[in-house]
Amino acid sequence: MTATRVRLVRLRTGLLALTLAVLVVSLWAFNNVQDTAENVRDRTSQAVLEVTAARSALVAADAAAIASFASGQAKLAGPGQEYSNQLALASQSLARVAEFNQAGEAGGNALQVVESQVAAYSGSIGQADVHLRQPDAAVLGAVDLWHASRLLHAAGGVLDELESLQGKQRAALDTQVSSTGVSLAMLPLWLLPVAALLVLLVLTQLYLKKRFRRVANLPLLGATALIAAIGVALVFTLVSRDRLDSVGERLDDVAAARDAQIQAADDEGQRRLADLVSEYCDQEQGCGVTADEFRAKARQATTVSTDNTRVATAGVKAVAADAAGAAESGGREFLIPAGTLLAGGLVLLGLHARIDEYRYRP
Structure with missing residues (x-):
């Protein structure tokens, strides 16, 4: 076997080995990022949004029920249609949280606690409605209403549990984003096999041009173009991974906007509840230490009114756009394996004739 043939065989072996490395690295990175992105888009981001939606709906339901009782409309329509609508929305959101839950057993247990507390809350509102319709039991109705609201707002209550579940x-x-093991900062490392293969392809073509005095080796040029395309696809994969970080940031923005929205509705509802409870308290002895502290705190609450609904709605759309963008494959699931395998075939084709020339030479 001549030295030229030995060199050509070694070049072929090196090119095929690097092609295999590019295939393995690129496919691993793509599948890891793609699986995470699709899970974030379809489940995790939805779980976070639905928890915030449930919190918002429950506070709105509570405020609507209090407004109905405070205005006297409850004597005709009970807690009101808005209360029923918001409570139904909260139940739907909790059902979706159970479907999308990514917090494991801890999340499932927290949901069970919340659902039982919401049922108790609804029961207390129903009792308040019954009692407030009876002139001689109005005081009991006010107590039931106050107790129901405490089920939401007290330490360890529904809102606390939901905030913990949201966290x-x-x-x-x-955890899902960090577990991909891929990041834009590590781009040079992930592109190392691609860069090494491109360099070896160029060196091989220069060697063939010098040794065989050929202008170009078209199969090797095609392989070079395909590997460069794989490198670009890998860059887009890492950029997609980086967009997952922006999904988390967008979710935080939505949570902040909804927190402000919740706080505004809550402060208004709690002030009305404080006024309603005061009507049934002894003017001299008050309502007791706990109720008096609640009334004082509720009346001191002030919230700056801003357009948080618009901000939250825009934020939800931005979350959906970023999550969808991160999960957009752009056909890379086909380009990476097909392009890499085709490049390997072109390497074999491009070197076969040259190696074959030296098959029988001494």
Whole structure:
């Protein structure tokens, strides 16, 4: 076997080995990022948004029920249609959280607690409605209404549990994103096999041009173009991974806007509840330490009114856009394996004739 043939065989072996490395690295990075992006788009981000939606709906339901009782409309229509609508929205959101839950057993247990507390809350509102319709039981109705509201707002109540559950779902997103093992900062490392293969392809073509005095080796040129395309696809894969970070940031913005929205509705509802409870308290002895502290706190609450609904709606759309963008494959699931395998075939084709020339030479 001549030295030229040995060199050509070694070049072929090196090119095929690097092609295999590019295939393995690119497919691993793409599948890892793609699976995470699709899970974030379809489940994790939805779980976070639905928890915030449930919190918002429950506070709106509570405020609507209090407004109905405070205005006297409850004697005709009970807690009101708005209360029923918001409570139904909260139940739907909790059902979707259960479907999308990414917080594991802890998330499932928290949901069970919340659902039982919401049922108890609804029961207390129903009792308040019954009692407030009876002139001689109006005081009991006010007590039931106050108790129902405490089920939402007290430490360890529904809103606290939901806030904790929201944190668990948000932490699950961070864990999923960090577990990909891929980041834009590590781009040079992930592109190393691609760069090494491109360099070896160029060197091989220069060697063939010098040794065989051919202008160009078209199969090797095609392989070079395909590997360059794989490198671009890998860059887009890492950029998609980077967009997952923006999904988390967008979710935080939505949560902040909804928190402000919730706080505004809550402060208004709690002030009305404080006024309603005061009507049934002894003017001299008050309502008791706990109720008096609640009334004082509710009346001191002030919230700056801003257009948080618009901000939250825009934020939800931005979350959906970023999550969809991160999960957009752009055909890379086909380009990476097909392009890499075709490049390997072109390497074999491009070197076969040259190696074959030296098959029988001494």
